[in-house]
Amino acid sequence: MTQEGIAVEDKATELEEAGRRDFMRLFGGVLGGGGIALVAAALLPEAAAVADKPDIPGYDWNKHHWSFGVDATKCIGCLRCVEACKVENNVPKDPHHFRTWVERYVTLEGEEKTHIDSQHDPVNIEAAGADGKYRFANRYKDAKVDKAFFVPKLCNHCTHPACVQVCPVGATYKTEDGAVLIDHTMCIGCQYCVQACPYGARFFNEEIQATDKCTWCYHRITKGLNPACVEVCPVSARVFGDRNDKQSPISIFLRNNRVTVLRPESGNAPNVFYVGIDKEVS
Amino acid sequence: MPKHITRLLLVIVLAAVLAYVGKQWLTVESFYRFGHYRGNSVAEIASDKPKYATPKSCETCHAAKYAEWSRGVHNNPEQGKVVKCEVCHGAAGGRDKNPNGYNSATGAEHPKNLKLEIPADTVRQCTLCHEQMPGRPLQQKQIVVATHAGTQQCKVCHNVHSPRTFVGALASTSKPGNPAAGKAIAADCAACHGKLGISEDASIPSLAGQTEIYLADAIKAYKKGLRKDETMMSMAKDLSDSASENLAAYFASLTCKSAQDGETPAAARGQVLAKKCASCHGENGISKQAMWPSLAGLSKPYLEKALKSYKAERKNGMMNNIAKNMSDADMADLASYYANVACR
Numbered sequence: 001m002t003q004e005g006i007a008v009e010d011k012a013t014e015l016e017e018a019g020r021r022d023f024m025r026l027f028g029g030v031l032g033g034g035g036i037a038l039v040a041a042a043l044l045p046e047a048a049a050v051a052d053k054p055d056i057p058g059y060d061w062n063k064h065h066w067s068f069g070v071d072a073t074k075c076i077g078c079l080r081c082v083e084a085c086k087v088e089n090n091v092p093k094d095p096h097h098f099r100t101w102v103e104r105y106v107t108l109e110g111e112e113k114t115h116i117d118s119q120h121d122p123v124n125i126e127a128a129g130a131d132g133k134y135r136f137a138n139r140y141k142d143a144k145v146d147k148a149f150f151v152p153k154l155c156n157h158c159t160h161p162a163c164v165q166v167c168p169v170g171a172t173y174k175t176e177d178g179a180v181l182i183d184h185t186m187c188i189g190c191q192y193c194v195q196a197c198p199y200g201a202r203f204f205n206e207e208i209q210a211t212d213k214c215t216w217c218y219h220r221i222t223k224g225l226n227p228a229c230v231e232v233c234p235v236s237a238r239v240f241g242d243r244n245d246k247q248s249p250i251s252i253f254l255r256n257n258r259v260t261v262l263r264p265e266s267g268n269a270p271n272v273f274y275v276g277i278d279k280e281v282s
Numbered sequence: 283m284p285k286h287i288t289r290l291l292l293v294i295v296l297a298a299v300l301a302y303v304g305k306q307w308l309t310v311e312s313f314y315r316f317g318h319y320r321g322n323s324v325a326e327i328a329s330d331k332p333k334y335a336t337p338k339s340c341e342t343c344h345a346a347k348y349a350e351w352s353r354g355v356h357n358n359p360e361q362g363k364v365v366k367c368e369v370c371h372g373a374a375g376g377r378d379k380n381p382n383g384y385n386s387a388t389g390a391e392h393p394k395n396l397k398l399e400i401p402a403d404t405v406r407q408c409t410l411c412h413e414q415m416p417g418r419p420l421q422q423k424q425i426v427v428a429t430h431a432g433t434q435q436c437k438v439c440h441n442v443h444s445p446r447t448f449v450g451a452l453a454s455t456s457k458p459g460n461p462a463a464g465k466a467i468a469a470d471c472a473a474c475h476g477k478l479g480i481s482e483d484a485s486i487p488s489l490a491g492q493t494e495i496y497l498a499d500a501i502k503a504y505k506k507g508l509r510k511d512e513t514m515m516s517m518a519k520d521l522s523d524s525a526s527e528n529l530a531a532y533f534a535s536l537t538c539k540s541a542q543d544g545e546t547p548a549a550a551r552g553q554v555l556a557k558k559c560a561s562c563h564g565e566n567g568i569s570k571q572a573m574w575p576s577l578a579g580l581s582k583p584y585l586e587k588a589l590k591s592y593k594a595e596r597k598n599g600m601m602n603n604i605a606k607n608m609s610d611a612d613m614a615d616l617a618s619y620y621a622n623v624a625c626r
Binding site for chain 2: 148
């Protein structure tokens with residue numbers, strides 16, 4: 001602005017000045033008032049959500065904090081959890097869609113590389129014999145095995161889930177009690193979340209045309225039951241419970257064990273805690 | 283107010299109203315109820331019907347099987363080893379309706395119509411957990427099928443609901459008897475089995491200190507003709523079940539005496555073989571289970587005869603399998619070993 005221009009403005013009449021002020025006041029008032037109303041409108045449901053809860057009979061999600069434990073030193077690789085999960089949750093029976101799975105880590109003598117296979121490995125599919133049946137082939141029985149162990153895997157129901165962050169339609173979310181769920185009716189099948197998950201826990205379910213994942217059997221835990229995989233595990237390698245209850249299996253598990261999580265560096269803060277896994281597991 | 287300002291305000295208000303109406307119209311019900319998602323979906327997901335029930339729900343109709351299982355090794359909560367009903371039989375509360383599913387429902391859900399799976403191939407079923415495999419933790423009981431059972435099904439020897447209890451043992455209905463009442467009847471046995479149950483004739487077994495249920499079962503088996511021996515069959519034919527049990531209780535209460543024939547080298551060879559017998563007949567041949575006989579201190583000729591009879595004609599699913607792979611020399615060595623160990 002030029003010197004002259006400033007001089008001109010300085011000479012503005014009181015009337016003009018007053019008109020501008022009035023306008024600013026009026027406009028500011030409208031904007032401000034509207035803004036407050038908008039903010040209030042936006043905030044009110046949030047504030048209400050603290051006390052509000054979904055209409056689940058006999059269940060208040062504000063009173064629970066679910067977590068899952070896996071003791072890999074106990075897992076025998078029987079895959080009963082995998083079969084039970086498929087039945088309980090109507091997961092496609094083919095050997096390529098899993099909400100939970102078990103990995104086998106085998107290091108042979110004199111080798112540095114670890115052999116990793118899961119139930120969807122062709123050799124294991126053949127050993128299983130039929131869709132919906134799963135078993136690990138005894139493929140290392142004659143090999144010189146230096147070290148071998150099984151690791152059950154499932155959705156980690158992270159505290160900061162990357163999958164939820166990337167969903168463009170609000171089809172997946174974190175519940176108050178700790179589960180990460182998918183609303184299949186909202187899912188558009190873009191599979192951004194499948195890409196975002198650092199653990200490969202999500203898959204696209206062609207039968208329902210939506211992305212699918214472990215829910216910790218939300219329909220069971222809200223009725224006081226254990227997830228199906230925990231229910232059938234014959235060796236208690238899987239532990240589940242409410243961390244608000246200090247005597248629940250998971251609270252005891254976390255108290256009595258030094259636990260780790262998968263890929264802590266990803267910043268997702270998993271809620272599935274592992275005991276007895278090795279450096280190869282991620 | 284200048285005209286253009288009014289118009290601008292109008293446009294702003296109109297846009298705001300349109301945006302608000304549009305959002306109300308386009309947003310599904312309950313979307314922002316808890317956050318950036320459809321709030322009602324939580325309750326919808328939670329409303330699914332569980333398919334896996336609990337063993338307690340099986341107990342309502344299958345109490346006997348439940349009792350068998352709940353007392354057995356497959357229900358050991360202290361060690362965290364609990365193989366629940368549905369681990370082997372599949373979900374009880376309704377199955378997958380997927381037509382391609384291997385266990386599609388054939389009717390309404392169990393218990394109305396749907397039959398649960400009864401694994402026919404127990405070898406396949408049991409080895410899911412018990413096949414020896416690298417990666418399985420040591421505390422898990424594991425077998426190599428070829429050397430453990432060959433082509434036999436697991437259920438031939440094991441009660442599938444309580445695997446450590448063997449099939450033959452489970453069949454026993456004998457109850458503990460009254461030793462005092464048995465003593466009166468025992469006089470009839472003394473001629474062959476000895477006055478205090480210690481036999482003088484090596485081909486006839488001593489009964490003193492033998493396990494009680496086994497003795498009672500043996501007498502009953504002779505009575506019914508399931509065990510064949512002319513003398514014993516005629517002796518047992520008039521004994522009632524309770525008399526058999528009392529008699530068994532009396533002999534079980536007596537003090538045993540080991541045969542001790544002093545054949546040390548044979549006994550040493552037999553000791554190696556005997557390791558396989560220990561799971562039923564006890565460490566050193568003293569059975570911890572009342573339904574299986576103790577072998578410690580029995581005479582060599584009797585034990586040898588018994589083993590040979592299992593290899594030949596005598597029926598016993600468990601013993602037939604064991605005896606069929608034994609040579610005569612093995613039998614002699616094993617008999618020597620048991621004849622020479624202390625019986626208590």
